[in-house]
Amino acid sequence: MKHKMIGKKGFILSLITLMLVLSACSSSNPSASSPVNSLSNEEKSATDKPNSNEKKVITLSVIKSTRFLELAKEKFEAANPTIKIEIKPSYTVPEVSGRITVARGGGINPVEVEKFVTTVNAELMNGNASDIIAVDELAYNKYAEKGLLTNLIDFMDKTNGFNQDDYFMNVLDALKNKDGLYALPYGVMTSVWFGNQERLAGLNLDPAKAWTWDEFEKKMKTLANDGSKDPLVRYLNPDKLLLEMVSKDMDKFLDVNEKKAKFQDQAFIDMLKQAKSFYDLKIISPLEQPKGPGKAIKMGESLGLKDALSLSEITTYSSLSFASMFYDKPLLYQAPTSEPKDGNSFESNMLLSINNKSENKKEAWSFLQFLISEEMQSSPELEGLPVNKKASQAQIDASAANKDMKLSPEFIEAAKELLPQLKRYSGLDPKIKKILIDETEPFFSGQKSAETVANSIQNKVSLYLEE
Incomplete structure (x- = not known):
C-alpha cells in the first residue's frame, strides 16, 4: 500500500513538471502579432471596461442649489441606481451657530454671481465644464452660437420618451435660438x-x-x-x-x-x-415709509x-x-x-443647458426630462409655474378647491390661460x-x-x- 501511494505522488509531480516545461517553451516562442507579455485584445478590452458596480456621475453647476433640485436628485438616483447626480453650487448659504442665514431680500451677492459666471465661462472654453449648467445668469445664446451647448431638440422625439403634447411647447418655442433650443426651464x-x-x-x-x-x-x-x-x-x-x-x-x-x-x-x-x-x-x-407695526392678515x-x-x-x-x-x-x-x-x-427661475462636450449627454438629458416630468412638476418644492400640462392642471384644480384662496370662477379661468398665453x-x-x-x-x-x-x-x- 505504501509503495502504491509513492507511485501516485511521483506521477503527479512528473505531470506538473511537464506542464511547466511546455509553458516555458510557449512563452519563449511568442506569435509575431503579439508583443511579449502583452494582453490579448479580449483581455485588454475587459480591463478597459469600468467596474459594473461603479456609478456614472452627472455633474450640475449652479450658483446655489435648491430644495427642488436636491429632491429631484434623490428621486432620480433611486430610480436609476447606476447614475449619481452631483450638484456643484458655487455659493452656499453660510450657517451661523447651526442655523442657515439668509441674505436680506433673499438675493445672492452680485459678486457671487460674477464669480460663477467667470468660472463657468473658463470651464466651457477649456472644455472641462459640468455636464449640465445653469445658464440663466449667462449669455447662453453666445455659448450656443459657439457650439458649446447641446441642441436639446435632438432629444425631443417620442423615441427618447418625450411627448410634446405633455408640455407647454409655446414656452419652449419662445426660448429657441435660430435653429435650436439650448436651454430648458423647469419653472416659469x-x-x-x-x-x-x-x-x-x-x-x-x-x-x-x-x-x-x-x-x-x-x-x-x-x-x-x-x-x-x-x-x-x-x-x-x-x-x-x-x-x-x-x-x-x-x-x-x-x-x-x-x-x-x-x-x-x-x-x-x-x-x-x-x-x-x-x-x-x-x-x-x-x-x-412704514408707520408702526404691519398689519397681519x-x-x-x-x-x-x-x-x-x-x-x-x-x-x-x-x-x-x-x-x-x-x-x-x-x-x-x-x-x-x-x-x-x-x-x-x-421669465424662468432657472435655465439648464447640456455641455456639448459632455460624454454623458444621454444621461444628462434623462435628468432634465425628469425635472419636467409630472412627478417633479407636481412637487410643492417647484419654483415657478409648471411647464408640464398635467401638473399644471392638477395645481389649478387644487387652488380652485382651496376655499381659503377665494379664487373666483373668473380667476380660475384666467389661471388656465396663463401658461398657454406665454409667447x-x-x-x-x-x-x-x-x-x-x-x-x-x-x-x-x-x-x-x-x-x-x-x-x-x-x-x-x-x-x-x-x-
Missing part, C-alpha cells in the same frame, strides 16, 4: 396687474384685452381727476418698471440672433420719458387697499390669491406693452440688464437727459453684443 413666472374693480369702474378697461402703455397713462390720468385722494398705482422701483417695460417689448429694442440693439431709437427714448412721467405725475404712488382676508392697480409676479397659481388679499373686488389684467401683442411674456421670453441677458439699470439711474434722478442715456446704453450694449 410671468407678471400681471391686479386691479381694484371699485376704483376702475367706468373706465371701460377690459381685463380680457391687451392694452398699451399709452392707454395705461390715459386711464390713470382720468382716474387722477376723479377727486379721490386714494393712490393710483402701487409703488414700484423705477428700475423694476423700466425692466418690465423693456422686457415686454424686448424684440423691439434687441435682436440677440442678429446681434443688433436699437436703444438709440426714438421709441426707446419715448419709453424712458413716459416711465419717468409716471412718477412725476404721481401715477405711480410715492414710496411710503390670514389667508382669505383682504387688506382693502385703495390703489387702482398693482403689478404682481405670478410664480405659482396660489399667487393669484394675493389679488383678493389686496382688494375687496379684484380683477386680473394683462401687462401693458408699447403696442397690442399676442400673449404675454415670461415671448423676456429674460434679459444679465449684463444688458445691468447696463440698463446703471445707465438709467441718472435719468430717473434728473441728472441726465433721455437722449444722453439712450446713446450710452446703445454704445455699451452694441459693444457687448459684438464681443
Whole structure:
C-alpha cells in the first residue's frame, strides 16, 4: 500500500513538471502579432471596461442649489441606481451657530454671481465644464452660437420618451435660438396687474384685452381727476418698471440672433420719458415709509387697499390669491406693452443647458426630462409655474378647491390661460440688464437727459453684443 501511494505522488509531480516545461517553451516562442507579455485584445478590452458596480456621475453647476433640485436628485438616483447626480453650487448659504442665514431680500451677492459666471465661462472654453449648467445668469445664446451647448431638440422625439403634447411647447418655442433650443426651464413666472374693480369702474378697461402703455397713462390720468385722494398705482422701483417695460417689448429694442440693439431709437427714448412721467405725475404712488407695526392678515382676508392697480409676479397659481388679499373686488389684467401683442411674456427661475462636450449627454438629458416630468412638476418644492400640462392642471384644480384662496370662477379661468398665453421670453441677458439699470439711474434722478442715456446704453450694449 505504501509503495502504491509513492507511485501516485511521483506521477503527479512528473505531470506538473511537464506542464511547466511546455509553458516555458510557449512563452519563449511568442506569435509575431503579439508583443511579449502583452494582453490579448479580449483581455485588454475587459480591463478597459469600468467596474459594473461603479456609478456614472452627472455633474450640475449652479450658483446655489435648491430644495427642488436636491429632491429631484434623490428621486432620480433611486430610480436609476447606476447614475449619481452631483450638484456643484458655487455659493452656499453660510450657517451661523447651526442655523442657515439668509441674505436680506433673499438675493445672492452680485459678486457671487460674477464669480460663477467667470468660472463657468473658463470651464466651457477649456472644455472641462459640468455636464449640465445653469445658464440663466449667462449669455447662453453666445455659448450656443459657439457650439458649446447641446441642441436639446435632438432629444425631443417620442423615441427618447418625450411627448410634446405633455408640455407647454409655446414656452419652449419662445426660448429657441435660430435653429435650436439650448436651454430648458423647469419653472416659469410671468407678471400681471391686479386691479381694484371699485376704483376702475367706468373706465371701460377690459381685463380680457391687451392694452398699451399709452392707454395705461390715459386711464390713470382720468382716474387722477376723479377727486379721490386714494393712490393710483402701487409703488414700484423705477428700475423694476423700466425692466418690465423693456422686457415686454424686448424684440423691439434687441435682436440677440442678429446681434443688433436699437436703444438709440426714438421709441426707446419715448419709453424712458413716459416711465419717468409716471412718477412725476404721481401715477405711480410715492414710496411710503412704514408707520408702526404691519398689519397681519390670514389667508382669505383682504387688506382693502385703495390703489387702482398693482403689478404682481405670478410664480405659482396660489399667487393669484394675493389679488383678493389686496382688494375687496379684484380683477386680473394683462401687462401693458408699447403696442397690442399676442400673449404675454415670461421669465424662468432657472435655465439648464447640456455641455456639448459632455460624454454623458444621454444621461444628462434623462435628468432634465425628469425635472419636467409630472412627478417633479407636481412637487410643492417647484419654483415657478409648471411647464408640464398635467401638473399644471392638477395645481389649478387644487387652488380652485382651496376655499381659503377665494379664487373666483373668473380667476380660475384666467389661471388656465396663463401658461398657454406665454409667447415671448423676456429674460434679459444679465449684463444688458445691468447696463440698463446703471445707465438709467441718472435719468430717473434728473441728472441726465433721455437722449444722453439712450446713446450710452446703445454704445455699451452694441459693444457687448459684438464681443
